Amino acid sequence: MNYKMILEYDGTSYNGWQKQGNTERTIQGKLEELLKKLTGEDTEVAGSGRTDAGVHALGQVANFRLKEYREPEELLEEMNRYLPQDIRVLELKTASERFHSRLNALRKTYVYRIDRGDKPSVFYRKYRLAYGGPLDVERMKEAADCLLGTHDFKSFCANKRMRKSTVRCIHEIRIEEQQEVLSIYITGNGFLHHMVRIIVGTLLEVGSGEKPAACVQEALDQCDRAAAGQTAPPHGLFLLKVEY
Known part of the structure; x- marks a missing residue:
């Protein structure tokens, strides 16, 4: 059964x-x-x-x-x-006997939460990234738009020896602000090793002004991990839902 x-x-x-x-x-x-x-x-x-x-x-x-x-x-x-x-x-x-949680999954949604307050809550320190610097959220949204659709996400994969295809489809990236919490929702048909965290880290570098919004498209074109941004820490990331 x-x-x-x-x-x-x-x-x-x-x-x-x-x-x-x-x-x-x-x-x-x-x-x-x-x-x-x-x-x-x-x-x-x-x-x-x-x-x-x-x-x-x-x-x-x-x-x-x-x-x-x-x-x-x-x-x-x-x-x-x-x-x-x-x-x-x-x-x-x-x-059903044919159901497999991974092989039958059509879409997965992750959410990454960032605490932008001057004094981040101690009660959420294990579940939100404390980020005290300024962020240009509109620039982050502009950069995120480049990731939508089907692309080779090799630059956003931590596994340098990946032998399987690194092509994935991102259906939606939604960035929401609620008081001092910034939530980044990412929905796709599948994700590579550390892919969501690398996307978030890159968007944070865009939002802080360290990188231009165009860097995301350049990273996609270069297919080189070094072209993308840092890997965001794990504790702000949640697997939100899986669709079949």
Whole structure:
């Protein structure tokens, strides 16, 4: 039986989503370990994307298979009873046998949050980038428009040895200001390693005046990581939702 679940988690204390041999501090590892205890079965939990160390999720989607049927509502309740407080299953239900959280995903939306206040809140320091300098948001929006559509995003990929295609489609980039918080929403059909964080870092350099808005198009044309801006820190980034 194939199960689909929607999760939220605080990635502060974890080394990312993907299970690793040298650490137990991964989201996937915690989920698989618990499912083994609850069901007695070894199962792989496949996520829609591999969020990096320190990155959070409000709507991560994952799926796993069990040989013996378990009532979804009961399993959800048991999982939330024993999971760490920084991981929560929001929804769990059966899915078609052909459903795969990553392979079937059509669009993903991330949001990056920036605290622009002179005195950033201590309560949000793990979830927003504290940025005290001035930012020209209109210039950032102008630069972001260059990224819309289908492009080769090699300049915005941290993996220099990437063998697969680096072509992706960005459907929307929306920058919203609400009091002292700047939120950058990015929706695309898929994202490369650190791609969202590199986009945000580049837009921040444009907004601060370090780079011209035209640098984004130049970076796309050059297909060279050195042509894009810095990689923004992970703690301001959230996987918001996945669409199928």
